[in-house]
Amino acid sequence: MAARSVSPGAALLRSSRMFSIPNPIPAPTGDYSLATKHQSASATSPYPTHLTITTPSTSRMNGDWGFKRPLPLKTTTKQTFPLVRIRQMDSTEHITDFQSASDHTLTLKKFQELNLPISVPPRSINQKDSVARHPKSVFEEDGDITAMEPEQAQSIEHTRWKFKGPWLAGMTDGDFNKWLEKKVRTRRTEFRAYLKETYAKEITEEHASQAIRDQLPIPPEVKASDITESQFIDYLRDIREDRLVLFRHVSRFLDLAPLTTDSQFISTMKLGRPQDFDKESPYGVNGPPITHPSAGLSYLRTPHFMDNHPIYGPQKLHPVVKARVLKPRSANTGVHHPAIGVAGFVADRPTYQKNLGSVLKYSPRGIALLNLELSLHGGAKLYYQLDAAIVDSSGKVCINVSDPANPTTELVAKEMLGEDNIKNELYMDSMQGGSPTEVPRNPMSQPRHRRTHIYGSKESYGLDPDKV
Amino acid sequence: MIIREFGVRHARRALALAQPVRQASCFRALSTQSTTIPTAVPDLAPNALLAASPQHKPTPPAIFIANAKSARRRKPDEVDKTAEFYQHGRQLKGQIGNLGTDVEKRYRPGDLFLNPPGPKDVTLELLMASQAHMGHHTSLWNPANARYIYGIRQGIHIISLEHTAAHLRRAARVVEEVAYRGGLILFVGTRPGQTQIVTRAAQLARSCHLFTKWTPGSITNSDVILNGMQMQMLDENDKPLEGFDRHLNERRPLVPDLVVCLNPLENYTLLHECALANVPTIGVVDTNTEPTWVTYAIPANDDSLRCLAVISSVLGRAGEAGHMRRLDDAKLGIIEWQTPLDVENFMAINRKLAAKEVEKAARFNEKRSAAEAAFASSMS
Numbered sequence: 025m026a027a028r029s030v031s032p033g034a035a036l037l038r039s040s041r042m043f044s045i046p047n048p049i050p051a052p053t054g055d056y057s058l059a060t061k062h063q064s065a066s067a068t069s070p071y072p073t074h075l076t077i078t079t080p081s082t083s084r085m086n087g088d089w090g091f092k093r094p095l096p097l098k099t100t101t102k103q104t105f106p107l108v109r110i111r112q113m114d115s116t117e118h119i120t121d122f123q124s125a126s127d128h129t130l131t132l133k134k135f136q137e138l139n140l141p142i143s144v145p146p147r148s149i150n151q152k153d154s155v156a157r158h159p160k161s162v163f164e165e166d167g168d169i170t171a172m173e174p175e176q177a178q179s180i181e182h183t184r185w186k187f188k189g190p191w192l193a194g195m196t197d198g199d200f201n202k203w204l205e206k207k208v209r210t211r212r213t214e215f216r217a218y219l220k221e222t223y224a225k226e227i228t229e230e231h232a233s234q235a236i237r238d239q240l241p242i243p244p245e246v247k248a249s250d251i252t253e254s255q256f257i258d259y260l261r262d263i264r265e266d267r268l269v270l271f272r273h274v275s276r277f278l279d280l281a282p283l284t285t286d287s288q289f290i291s292t293m294k295l296g297r298p299q300d301f302d303k304e305s306p307y308g309v310n311g312p313p314i315t316h317p318s319a320g321l322s323y324l325r326t327p328h329f330m331d332n333h334p335i336y337g338p339q340k341l342h343p344v345v346k347a348r349v350l351k352p353r354s355a356n357t358g359v360h361h362p363a364i365g366v367a368g369f370v371a372d373r374p375t376y377q378k379n380l381g382s383v384l385k386y387s388p389r390g391i392a393l394l395n396l397e398l399s400l401h402g403g404a405k406l407y408y409q410l411d412a413a414i415v416d417s418s419g420k421v422c423i424n425v426s427d428p429a430n431p432t433t434e435l436v437a438k439e440m441l442g443e444d445n446i447k448n449e450l451y452m453d454s455m456q457g458g459s460p461t462e463v464p465r466n467p468m469s470q471p472r473h474r475r476t477h478i479y480g481s482k483e484s485y486g487l488d489p490d491k492v
Numbered sequence: 493m494i495i496r497e498f499g500v501r502h503a504r505r506a507l508a509l510a511q512p513v514r515q516a517s518c519f520r521a522l523s524t525q526s527t528t529i530p531t532a533v534p535d536l537a538p539n540a541l542l543a544a545s546p547q548h549k550p551t552p553p554a555i556f557i558a559n560a561k562s563a564r565r566r567k568p569d570e571v572d573k574t575a576e577f578y579q580h581g582r583q584l585k586g587q588i589g590n591l592g593t594d595v596e597k598r599y600r601p602g603d604l605f606l607n608p609p610g611p612k613d614v615t616l617e618l619l620m621a622s623q624a625h626m627g628h629h630t631s632l633w634n635p636a637n638a639r640y641i642y643g644i645r646q647g648i649h650i651i652s653l654e655h656t657a658a659h660l661r662r663a664a665r666v667v668e669e670v671a672y673r674g675g676l677i678l679f680v681g682t683r684p685g686q687t688q689i690v691t692r693a694a695q696l697a698r699s700c701h702l703f704t705k706w707t708p709g710s711i712t713n714s715d716v717i718l719n720g721m722q723m724q725m726l727d728e729n730d731k732p733l734e735g736f737d738r739h740l741n742e743r744r745p746l747v748p749d750l751v752v753c754l755n756p757l758e759n760y761t762l763l764h765e766c767a768l769a770n771v772p773t774i775g776v777v778d779t780n781t782e783p784t785w786v787t788y789a790i791p792a793n794d795d796s797l798r799c800l801a802v803i804s805s806v807l808g809r810a811g812e813a814g815h816m817r818r819l820d821d822a823k824l825g826i827i828e829w830q831t832p833l834d835v836e837n838f839m840a841i842n843r844k845l846a847a848k849e850v851e852k853a854a855r856f857n858e859k860r861s862a863a864e865a866a867f868a869s870s871m872s
Contacts, residue, residue, distance in 0.1 A: 031654060032654070033616050033620075033642070033652060033657075034642065036617065036653065040620055042626070042645070042646065043645060045646065082600065082601050083599075083601055085601075086601050086797070086798075087797075088601065088797075088798055090623060091626070091796075092626040092628075092648065092795050092796060093795035093796055094796065094797055112629075112646075112647060113626065113646045113648045114626075114628050114629040114647065114648045115629055116629055116632060118628070118629075118632070118795075
């Protein structure tokens with residue numbers, strides 16, 4: 025459709041920044057169980073709902089952000105990065121309603137610095153750890169489907185994430201009844217016709233296979249109009265007994281989001297019927313995602329790339345990242361697994377590493393995880409290796425971390441950040457004019473205690489002599 | 493396989509270099525001191541390591557020695573390469589200095605005051621960039637402004653840019669003609685932050701400004717409120733005139749010939765007084781303002797300082813243009829304005845008095861000469 029010709033001012037307005045601000049997306053509903061617990065009104069929401077807006081520093085000093093009126097300098101000039109979100113351009117109180125948007129914007133920046141691709145969520149709860157071990161990107165061609173032909177809908181229903189119908193397991197009773205009333209009841213005759221077509225196809229296939237088995241000529245195709253009413257009613261009675269088959273027909277007709285049950289046995293089912301869904305979709309357990317499964321956080325397709333170190337060259341392992349122990353384990357307060365924060369997200373650890381508490385109790389890592397650190401600013405920090413990241417169906421980001429596989433990666437990361445305490449002392453010693461840091465002529469004959477701080481080693485290149 | 497070989501190659505070098513390279517090159521980007529190993533790491537051959545004297549103490553990077561006292565100590569064998577580096581830098585600049593892009597700065601906030609736009613510079617783009625189109629929340633509107641409103645977006649009314657531009661040009665024309673006819677213009681903006689805007693416009697148009705509260709009655713009760721204010725009489729070339737002291741002492745205070753009001757909502761009293769005294773007014777009318785309070789409305793956003801700066805500088809430039817035109821015409825003898833009636837009356841009375849004086853003096857002279865003649869004849 026050709027654009028309607030408009031006045032020059034209108035054309036200018038339509039191309040303006042203010043007109044291109046998208047409408048805010050619905051806020052996350054939150055966990056229903058939280059309604060009975062303490063809930064923080066100032067907590068960062070799981071995902072951003074408003075556009076973040078910035079301004080050049082010269083305009084920021086005047087409060088000019090391009091809105092109706094200048095924003096107050098007292099609140100907008102304190103942050104390092106000028107970032108706000110606008111909730112209302114103008115309100116009845118003659119006020120531009122704005123907030124700082126540093127929370128989500130800087131979190132996005134931090135996440136992008138992690139170089140972590142977003143993976144497809146696990147197909148069932150049992151496979152949770154396997155995602156961390158074998159992450160599969162959401163941008164793989166079989167799952168990254170945003171547009172498709174109507175004929176394709178059936179064949180890719182176990183990999184795609186976009187569905188026209190709702191996810192029944194996530195609907196409340198009222199929503200479900202309303203949906204039945206509005207969307208489903210009106211399509212009853214359409215559904216009968218669809219079933220008849222399906223039944224005709226089934227019979228045709230059955231006849232054909234029977235004929236092949238008996239080595240007879242293939243009989244002509246059965247048409248939907250050939251099926252008698254009594255035959256069809258019998259078919260209906262039959263599939264009513266088999267809820268999985270019935271759901272398959274209904275979900276294909278209404279294009280419902282896939283369902284997966286945790287229990288493998290469904291009672292009140294006819295004996296001799298298959299008890300499992302055909303194929304598990306990654307979105308069956310928690311429902312389909314509200315956006316593209318990457319949520320626009322990362323566009324990386326694979327974690328299999330090499331990081332280059334400025335001195336040591338290409339590295340086998342990705343650099344470990346500094347994580348904060350948000351809540352150490354304490355059985356008294358009911359915290360059985362310590363909460364670990366990476367880049368602004370609470371990270372998840374693999375089950376097998378969680379259960380080693382008694383072994384780790386006396387290691388430095390174990391002490392940090394078990395005791396509340398009060399002397400350090402911001403609490404205890406540990407280095408973790410990043411495994412995978414998932415955006416779940418409610419839009420929350422789940423990062424899987426694990427203990428570093430190789431201790432040298434932690435050392436290399438610390439060295440890059442200048443947190444290598446021993447080296448610092450070394451420098452200070454050399455400044456004092458003391459003698460202990462005489463550089464030996466032969467670098468191979470250096471003192472033993474400095475072994476761990478040499479720049480290059482076989483381990484740091486992934487050339488562990490035990491493994492190679 | 494390739495990657496593994498690569499690793500081995502680097503590992504050998506790094507292992508061989510392990511100790512001295514550390515101090516010299518790891519933080520070389522951070523260090524401000526020149527070191528004895530000036531080249532980058534990959535170029536370091538093992539013999540370079542051997543060349544490093546065993547006595548040489550590694551120079552720590554400056555970032556770690558912020559608190560150390562002995563940082564200034566310099567070895568006598570170290571060569572100062574500052575001049576060499578400087579020459580090298582200049583040579584590099586000569587080679588690659590012209591490369592890259594020139595980032596043009598399109599907008600500087602101060603430009604509105606350093607180089608104020610005039611009526612010729614009024615474009616829809618300028619008005620949109622200065623947020624002139626943003627009206628108030630839709631529930632705050634005054635329906636009389638419906639003709640200026642283009643639509644609703646993000647919960648606010650959008651003022652039509654064409655209307656703003658047309659009304660602004662018309663207002664600029666009014667200001668220019670008033671200035672050309674020697675009128676007294678008053679720029680009023682009483683909200684916080686409008687001081688600079690109002691004074692700059694008044695400076696351009698050689699007129700008056702007000703950025704504090706309008707004293708009610710300054711027009712309708714000016715005899716009392718503005719009593720004893722200084723005035724001066726100017727001729728067509730803006731030169732002060734002598735001989736009007738008596739008139740200036742007894743004349744009524746001045747009333748502006750045009751009032752430009754940037755925030756009509758807060759200045760209703762002023763506008764009402766202007767209406768009573770038949771003083772034309774120009775006002776920035778947002779969607780919540782009553783447009784009939786002013787004579788010439790400019791529909792625009794009255795909350796954005798940037799928008800008001802544009803509008804007032806356009807009006808100020810218009811006043812400047814009118815003023816210059818008046819002075820140029822006065823040099824050619826074209827005077828398009830009339831002397832105020834009270835001044836004319838005063839001048840007429842003065843003229844009559846002067847004529848009487850002359851007549852009286854002439855009569856006196858005549859009498860005296862007659863008397864002198866009589867005296868002379870009697871003596872002879």
